[in-house]
Amino acid sequence: MKPLSRLHEKLSQGKFAITGECGPPRGSNKDVIDNKITLLNGFVDAVNVTDNQTAIVRMSSIAAAAHVVAAGLEPVMQMVVRDRNRIAIQSDIMGAYSLGIKNILCLSGDHQKFGSQPDAMNVFDIDSVNLIRTVRDMRNTGKDMSGFDLDVAPQMFIGAAANPFADPFDYRVIRLAKKIDAGADFIQTQCIYNMDRFKEWIRRANDEGLTEKVYILGGVTPLRSAGMARYMNKKVAGMDVPDEIIKRMDGVDKQYQADEGIKICLETIETLKELTGVHGVHIMAIEWEAVVEQLVTQAGLK
């Protein structure tokens, strides 16, 4: 297959890819995106643009991703099935592709109960597996879900999420296989703090030959403080921050905790670089974009 995007091209050349993350603003200020992109440009191959993450209303991921394109970086547009039915999903994908957006990450989305407007009705017309399939089918058959021939069908590089730290653990590899069957080209994982569990997951994925069918980008988020580690472990759905990481953060003086977080993150990236079946790293430095340059440089990825 001819590379569908620059991210695809890099991965297909067997190079270790780096993706970052850019959360759209809570409002219409495009400068917020431009500023984040300035910090990330040159250090990542593509940047994820989140879709009303944690169900907090923000600028749409399509519009924000279009701003990223204009700013000269390649976006990975996230799309959740929480807020759109299949009609809106297909239409948004066509629109996004027409705006130059070439990567998509297909997600279920955090439940609106966590968000800024918990009274909202959710949609969940199709699930994330069927979202992946929809994008794949549009790309490969040139038809929409009803079988209608599209004049130009979106040709997107399709990503999906995997959370090796969610339960039931045994099922997590089956789920990965299901997403690959549905058409996922690449996977970005939940933030890795529990490396033992991640290694076990990737070992099983390797054993089943899954890592040859899909590119896997391990997710990392540098911790800024011990408090953040505790918060993520307790409050963020599907997150697993082991005690020893929290203890390690607790063990250093408050003013040096961010440095310790960066150190832990660099060690994780180091391990990921060596792991069979891992093809890149996804750095989610949420509202801390400035740290990405340091991480990428010190990890020797630049």
Added chain:
Amino acid sequence: MITGSQKPINEIIKLVEPYKKVLILGCGTCVKTCFAGGEDEVAVLASALRLSFKQMAKSIDIEELTIERQCENEFIQEASPGIARNEAILSLACGAGVQAMAKRFAKEVVLPGVNTTFIGIQESPGIFTEECSGCGNCSLAIFGGVCPVTRCAKKLLNGPCGGSQNGVCEIDPDTPCAWHLIIERLTTLGQLDNLKTYIPPKNWNTSLSGGPRKLIREDHII
């Protein structure tokens, strides 16, 4: 059964305030089982209302009656004389019962006294859980008898989301993850292979998405 819970007393007071004579009409089936609108609840509510109106120095005549089912014409008939004597009916039935009354007594005021919640079961004494959303196309067989359409907060049909941890759903530590239950059941049944089955987008046309539904049994039409 259909579950529901009685509306807060202050809301009920506001609903009945404009009327001098009110019939509180209980229903002896589902809402009785979930302690929202059976004979006992009718009696307790009637006393509470009488007391409240007395304290407000307002007069109100309250009559009590409970019939077997407000959703069936056959039983509704029984309420006819009571309805004729009153200005308004405060129905403690589910939303279907309230509407059946309103259809039958087209010129009467029918007020809802219960918030209807779901189709469910009494899982343990006093604990009711939602089990089915009447999607019109039951696929419990493949899910080991646990309904993800209803019991997964995201209606996921192809496996659990990334928020499932320690058997509970990401929305709340007191809510079991439906997919955890499905996997447990399929393990017990030796049907874990079902998990690998790809489930295509659901046809929601048979659910409320297709508009209000009607069930027609030609063989019973007279």
